[in-house]
Amino acid sequence: MEFHISRSARDLYEFEESLFSLSGNVILANFHASRIFAQRMNSRRDLLRYPETAVKAGQINAMGLIDEILHFVVQRFQAQTSPGAVDRALAFVQRRIGKAELERTLLEFTDQFPPLAVYRERTDPGAWLKGSTGDSSHRRLAIEELLLLWLANQNPAFSTYLELFDDEALEKRTAYLPAIEALQDFFLQEPGFGPDEQDLVTMLRSPAVAHPHSLTDQLEYIRRRWGYLLGEYLYRLLGSLDLIEEENRLRGAGAGPARVVDFSGLEADAEAFSRDLDWMPRVVMMAKNAYVWLDQLSKHYQRQLRRLDQVPDEELDRLARWGFTALWLIGLWERSSASKRIKQMCGNPEAEASAYSLSRYDIASDLGGWEAFDNLKGRAWQRGIRMAGDMVPNHMGIDSDWVVKHPDWFISLPYSPFPAYSFEGADLSPDSNVTIQL
Numbered sequence: 001m002e003f004h005i006s007r008s009a010r011d012l013y014e015f016e017e018s019l020f021s022l023s024g025n026v027i028l029a030n031f032h033a034s035r036i037f038a039q040r041m042n043s044r045r046d047l048l049r050y051p052e053t054a055v056k057a058g059q060i061n062a063m064g065l066i067d068e069i070l071h072f073v074v075q076r077f078q079a080q081t082s083p084g085a086v087d088r089a090l091a092f093v094q095r096r097i098g099k100a101e102l103e104r105t106l107l108e109f110t111d112q113f114p115p116l117a118v119y120r121e122r123t124d125p126g127a128w129l130k131g132s133t134g135d136s137s138h139r140r141l142a143i144e145e146l147l148l149l150w151l152a153n154q155n156p157a158f159s160t161y162l163e164l165f166d167d168e169a170l171e172k173r174t175a176y177l178p179a180i181e182a183l184q185d186f187f188l189q190e191p192g193f194g195p196d197e198q199d200l201v202t203m204l205r206s207p208a209v210a211h212p213h214s215l216t217d218q219l220e221y222i223r224r225r226w227g228y229l230l231g232e233y234l235y236r237l238l239g240s241l242d243l244i245e246e247e248n249r250l251r252g253a254g255a256g257p258a259r260v261v262d263f264s265g266l267e268a269d270a271e272a273f274s275r276d277l278d279w280m281p282r283v284v285m286m287a288k289n290a291y292v293w294l295d296q297l298s299k300h301y302q303r304q305l306r307r308l309d310q311v312p313d314e315e316l317d318r319l320a321r322w323g324f325t326a327l328w329l330i331g332l333w334e335r336s337s338a339s340k341r342i343k344q345m346c347g348n349p350e351a352e353a354s355a356y357s358l359s360r361y362d363i364a365s366d367l368g369g370w371e372a373f374d375n376l377k378g379r380a381w382q383r384g385i386r387m388a389g390d391m392v393p394n395h396m397g398i399d400s401d402w403v404v405k406h407p408d409w410f411i412s413l414p415y416s417p418f419p420a421y422s423f424e425g426a427d428l429s430p431d432s433n434v435t436i437q438l
Helices: 007-013 031-042 057-080 085-097 099-112 125-129 138-154 156-164 168-173 176-188 200-210 215-230 233-251 290-301 313-321 337-345 369-381 401-405
Strands: 002-004 025-027 285-289 326-330 333-335 358-363 386-388
Touching: 002 138, 007 099, 007 156, 031 057, 031 233, 057 085, 057 138, 057 156, 057 200, 057 215, 057 233, 085 099, 085 138, 085 176, 099 125, 099 138, 099 168, 099 176, 125 138, 138 156, 138 176, 138 200, 156 215, 168 176, 176 200, 200 215, 215 233, 285 290, 290 326, 313 369, 333 337, 358 369, 358 401, 369 386
Parallel strands: 285 326, 326 386
Antiparallel strands: 002 025, 333 358
16 A cells, blocks of 8 residues: 655654655555554654554555555546546646646645655656656656645545645645646546546545545445455455454454354254264263362372372272263463463462463473373273363464474564564573574
8 A cells, every 4th residue: 555645744753765665655565564654653652641642553554545546546547438637637737727837836746745766865856757657757647646645635534644644835835726626627527437427536535525534434435336446456455444443343342242152053963973982972071270180189188299190099089980981181281481481570470381372292291291191091091081181283382392493383474563562571482592582
C-alpha cells in the first residue's frame, strides 16, 4: 500500500527512507511496515496521558490500501474506457488556470510532497517535473497525485491522520483548488465508469461519501461495489479488514459469552478403537498432575515423595480397587528453565515452569526420568492399570532443544512483529551459542 506524505511529516517523524518509493509515496509492503510506521508516530506521542491518540497500524494500512486502490481505478479507467485521460486532463487544467499557475502549483506540490530524489536534494522540483519514469511523464504523475491528495483531505475518516498529508498550505499558496475544480469538470465530460457509470472523480469519492467516518466501512464498500474491478487487490483488502478486526479485538471488551459445543448428530459415528477391543471401550481413566499428585501423596503418607518410582504401592492398590484401568500423568516432560525464570522474575520465587513450555520430550529429571517412569508403569501394569501420556509438538519453551537445534521446524520471522518492543532483559538461554532476551 502507498500514499503521499508531506515533507514536514517526514522531517518530524524521521520515517525510514526504506519505506518510501522513488515517487515519494510511502510504501506499506506488508503489515509489519504498517506497524513500523505507526510505531514511529507513536514514539512522538504521550500515550500514557493521552492513550486515545495512539496510531493503529490497521488504520494506517487501510488508508494506504484505499489510496492505492484509487490509483488502480484511475489506471483501469484509462485502460478500459478512456486511454490517455490523465494527459488530456493535465492539458485541460493548463488551459483553464494558465500554464504559469499550473506550473507553480505542481512545483509547490512537488516541494511539499517530494519524490525521493527531491527530498534527498539530488534534484529540485522543477528538474524532476521535466523528467519521466518509463512511459509516464512526471507532470502526469504529479497531477494524478494532486487529485489523490485532495481526495484524502476530503475523506473524514482520514482526518485523524491529517498531519501526514495536510493540503492547507498548498491551498493558500497556489491554484490548487482551481486545478481540482478543473479536474472535476474535465472528468464530467468523460465517459462514466464503475458499477454506477459515474464520472471518475465522483466514483473515487463514493466510498468516503457513503461511509464518511469509518475506514472499515469504506473498505467493505469497495469490496462490495468494486470487487469485480480489483483483481488481486481484493485479497489484500480482505487482509486489511482482518488486521483492523484483530486490533479492535485486542483492545475491545472481548468476544462475549462462550459458545457451548454441540455434539448432536455424531451419535452414529463409527467407533475406531485399536486392537485392544476388549479394554478400550471400557477404560476408566484417572488424570493426575504429576507434581501436584506427588505433593498430595507426600502429605498423605507423611514423607517426601518426589519421584515417580516413590509412588506407594498402596496408592496404586487404591486406584485399582476403585476400578481405574488407566492412569494419565500430566506434566511429565522436562520443562523450560527459561519459563521457570520468567515466572520467578514476575514475583513468584517458588514457581515452576509451565507444563506447556517444555525443554524436551523426556521424563523430567526431578521426577526420576525414564527409569522412574518405567518403574511406576510396571507396578501399575501388575494391577491392570495402563499408563497414558500426551504430547503437543508446539508446546515448546523458547529455550527448548527443538527451537535451538531445529529452528527450521518452526514458523519464524527475521524481525520482531512488534516494532515498539526492545530486547534488553537478562539472557535466559542455557546454551552459550544462543541468546534469549525478553
